Amino acid sequence: MAKPNYYAPQGGLPEQTRLLTDRAVFTNAYAIIPKGVQQDIVTSFLPFWEKTRLWVLSRPLSGFAETFSQYIMEVAPGGGSQKPEIDPAAEAVLFVVAGELSLTIEGTVHTMAQGGYAFIPPDTNWTAQNSGTDAVRFHWIRKAYEKVDGIDFPPAFVTNEQDIAPSPMPKTEGKWATTRFVDPEDMRYDMHVTIVTFEPGAVIPFAETHVMEHGLYVLEGKAVYHLNQDWVEVEAGDYMWLRAFCPQACYAGGPGKFRYLLYKDVNRHMKLGTGSAVAGPR
Template sequence: MTYAFPPGGLPDQSANPEGTAVFTPAYAVLPAITQADIVTSLLPGWRNMRMWILARPLSGFAETFSQYAVELLAGGGSDAPEVDEEAQSVIFVASGTLTLNIDGSTHQLAPGGYAYIPPDTVWTVWNDGDAAANFHWIRKRYVPAEGVEAPSAFVTSEKDVAPTEMPDCNGVWATTRFVEPTDLRHDMHVNIVTFQPGGRIPFAETHVMEHGLYVLQGSADYLLNKDWVTVGAGDFMWLRAFCPQACIATGDAPFRYLLYKDVNRHALL
């Protein structure tokens, strides 16, 4: 498996500045080329890190989550990565190796490694290797529900989770679900969606869930609201609630993306 990550760098002076980035009231597209060195941020309390903030709550747009792509150089990391005790996190490793400690338990995460970290949890993350370690980090404030206990931390890997084929699609569309959909402890899902070449979402999904979609591999034509856009590895799509969406996988390789959505709670009034 390969897992895309922001390329960094900067296009040379021959590049046409008119690109394919889009921001609309319904969706945004941040192509990989826009994820350059000059848009990175640093965080207090971290060492040898930089990150791309791909999504953050915006009033009237997507309001439930933030999504980062974090690069840790050798020796980089933090003993206090989270500053919001109500925030839960998902970490997904794109390259390199992370040493993740959650409430005293230490885990080594290789590419494809996945961790869920509940709110109000003591955790640390470090790169103890010689090469850079790159990971995707999705954060959401947890919404408690009466009579439902908070979820527990867990660590796994994509290679250890069997994809679930979607119905009536002859196996060309599958979802790797790291959390059981009926587990009401969880109020967000972060999955990997895979389409074989030519596979598609055969209708314009229109629903309350917000989305962050980071393309890990392959290419597709993606319907966002009324617009078809061409996306590939490293591109990020950001959708507010009820934005119609569909896709058709193109090229010879599977089209795969990391997908965030909010689930399993009342709509706030």
């Protein structure tokens, strides 16, 4: 597999002469955060992280996407955290797009280069450090784990997308494929974070409409995406945030592959309101 060329934000600030017109949009069904939005003045900071800033791409919002948050972390040399997660119920996926991250999980050290992927279950002792000479940038996807009686917590693991063969979609001759890091039928996992790849000209040939919420960060290439009733152009560095049931489809534009990091919530019953309880027989 050829070495990927993921997009990672660099920050900065546009010139005063630049036009304000952009592709950023927030609707009641989806949001588009173009790569040009990831500037210095929209960064955030977190407790117990040193020499670190981040771009928040999504967060739970009532009436919109409610299950997850997604950050792009930027850790300068010598930076990191000995206490990165303060919520014991939170699980995480880390995906490195630039630089090298030293990740320690329950005392075991893992060196994560570009394409490195880590799953961290809830209530896990982990730390993250940048021991290199360049900034490391990685996605951090967080979700409150939904425990089910009789099903164990999933284990922590670290891998690299270069070590996993993509699974082609049926009847696509490999032009549409998904890199899956866990078994889709493993009920221990309540979220999937995958990489979807389209060859130039490949399509999602129908408007997907489903219960899963989505975060889609474009790693490489460009495409035209159909979201709800709109067609939008997206390119490497753009982020799409989709509410449940938002219709979605795409055409990959070329000349290279179109690839994105995809989050979705899976494998759990739909939560019912507290007022839906029914009394048993008298």
